[in-house]
Amino acid sequence: MVKKFDGKFTWVIENFSSLQSKKIYSDSFVIGGCRWRLVAYPRENDNNYLSMYLVSDDMSWYAAYKVRGNVYFNITMINQLSKKLSICEDSEHLYDVLSPFHRGFESWIPLSKLHAEDGGFLLNGELKIAVKVQVSDVSAEHRDASDDALVGVSGEIKKTTKLLRKTKETMDAKHGFQILPSQERFVTSMENQVGMKFVSVIQNFSFMNTEKCYSDPFAIRGFKWRLLAECDLLFLHLYMCINDCPPFPSAAIKVRLTIVNQLSEKLSILKESEHYFEEKSPTWGCAIPTQILAEDGGFLVNGDLKIVAEVIGVPDVSDESIPLRKLEVNGFHVLPSQVQSVRLIFERHPETAVGFRAKNQYLRTTFMNFLLSLIQTLYQPLQELSSEDLVEADIALTYLRDVGFKVDWLENKLDQLKARKEKERACEARVQEMEAQLHDLKHKFEIEKAELSVTRAPLSFNDFV
Incomplete structure (x- = not known):
């Protein structure tokens, strides 16, 4: 029988219109053995939309367990004047330990619609958002072999499957x-x-x-x-x-x-x-x-x-030029191609992993790869970075902080990148405006030039007699 865990959570955001934060979190709530949060981005995209995401909040839980499951969620912006006018979106995803859950909608609701008078969404400065989460087929296997309760469950599953095997054809x-x-x-x-x-x-x-x-x-x-x-x-x-x-x-x-x-x-x-x-x-x-x-x-x-x-x-078996599989840098096993990058991180920011307590080398390598991938995402050409990339980078930083990484330095770089992105958008707008003006000016120039040519046309004797 498929196990399913259902739960609901309502988030009331007070004084929404006066909020200055670019990112706001709901309180944590537990469904299916996982802690979750809603994350809203009310002012941080160029489309003037409210962005909303569901994220898994408890990274220590992920580090301790092998988790696999299917998550269905439905997020509803409640219209407080008429429930029929409420706006809802839903989504469904598989997740596991190597891909912490952060899913949602970048361009969910136009801010103009949200702030509209008598629109019903913003009432007395309050927004109400409801989320329904359904977690199914969750399998959790604790890494600690001394967890007798879990071993008992595993044993019962094995007994049941053996019984099924004996009874079937x-x-x-x-x-x-x-x-x-x-x-x-x-x-x-x-x-x-x-x-x-x-x-x-x-x-x-x-x-x-x-x-x-x-x-x-x-x-x-x-x-x-x-x-x-x-x-x-x-x-x-x-x-x-x-x-x-x-x-x-x-x-x-x-x-x-x-x-x-x-x-x-x-x-x-x-x-x-x-x-x-x-x-x-x-x-x-x-x-x-x-x-x-x-x-x-x-x-x-x-x-x-x-x-x-x-x-x-796959590397060629006979290729003797391939370096060693694993090299250790500050307690992390990394690929030879990553050694220089990881060393540079710890040379410039030696406190980065001071609070990271995971001893399992596989988990340590996973999170270091996560950090390197995030940095690689951020240094790609500015025009190739989307608003969603920056939102996901913010969420990724949150995960890294949750497991003990000190990444203030990277957060500062991300803020600078966001400012550059805003400046890029402003510059693009001005360039487009100037191009339009230049097109109009060029058109006027051609007209004046033609008129000048007509004015300068030579006159003949007949023109004066």
Whole structure:
């Protein structure tokens, strides 16, 4: 049974018209075991719209748990004179531990409509915003092995799946699987490799099938790979495994898994990541809620589940010029290409990670990559930066502060960038105005020039007689 957690929250913003802040937060509220906030940007975009976002507020919770789920939310601007005139928007997204949730609407409601007299939205200086959040298929696995309660839950799930396996019919081994003594199933048919892509169709698949299904080995750029699929009651787990190694790749590999929707490719689910495949970690994977396997959903058609595996970037095995996989800078494991950038951060701002307490090296690397990606976003050409980029950069800074990074220096740079963006917009407006004036002036010049030419036309004897 799919677990769903519903909740509502109403945010009353007092004295909205007199607010000077460019960004305002609601109080925190808890739904589905997560803490959330609404974030409004009443004055910080060039479209004169109110921007509104739903964000996950408790980053320490993310750091402690592996979280996967589906979030549906509905945000309503309440019309206090007539509820029929209220404005609502909704959205739905998957999220996990590597992508903290911050979703919403950049151009939600025109500020002119919001401030209109007798419009009903702003009454006695107050705005009322309601949000409904539904979190489904949440799976939380605590990293601390001493958490007996969670281990108990995990054990119960395993017992239940074993019971289901015993009570359901035994699947026929002839339909694309080879049953081994270990009870693992190897996909032996409906497989195809084209270039760097490997397509596997698992036949007679069911979310009730808790046995592991391996593909046949396939080779890409000198490495042998296998796909692994398995289900529990909540999630379909897919993995890419390097097979028959060493040698292992000498750098991170970018891999991608696509669960194909066989009714509409636009609805296919794509997961990708860069991963160090090594002896201690030869596998990368992802988890998808089993609700996608529902009838008529398009992912499981006539018992067939179609998966596409891609290896996007792999170093050559024989390339001895590739540097070491991991280098440590101030307690962070980073790529060789990132060493100079990370060193420069700590040379100029040595206090940046003083308050960051995570000991897990994978999490430390994840958040350092997050910081580097944010900086890389901000130094792109000004004309390529959108208002939404700056809003998301603000949210990203909030996340970094929440986990203990001291990034005041970057916040100051962001404020300077916002000022430059405002100046760019003002300059563009003036340039456009001058271009229009220049066009008019050029037109008048051509008219005067023609009139001057007519005036200077030579006269003849007949003109005077």
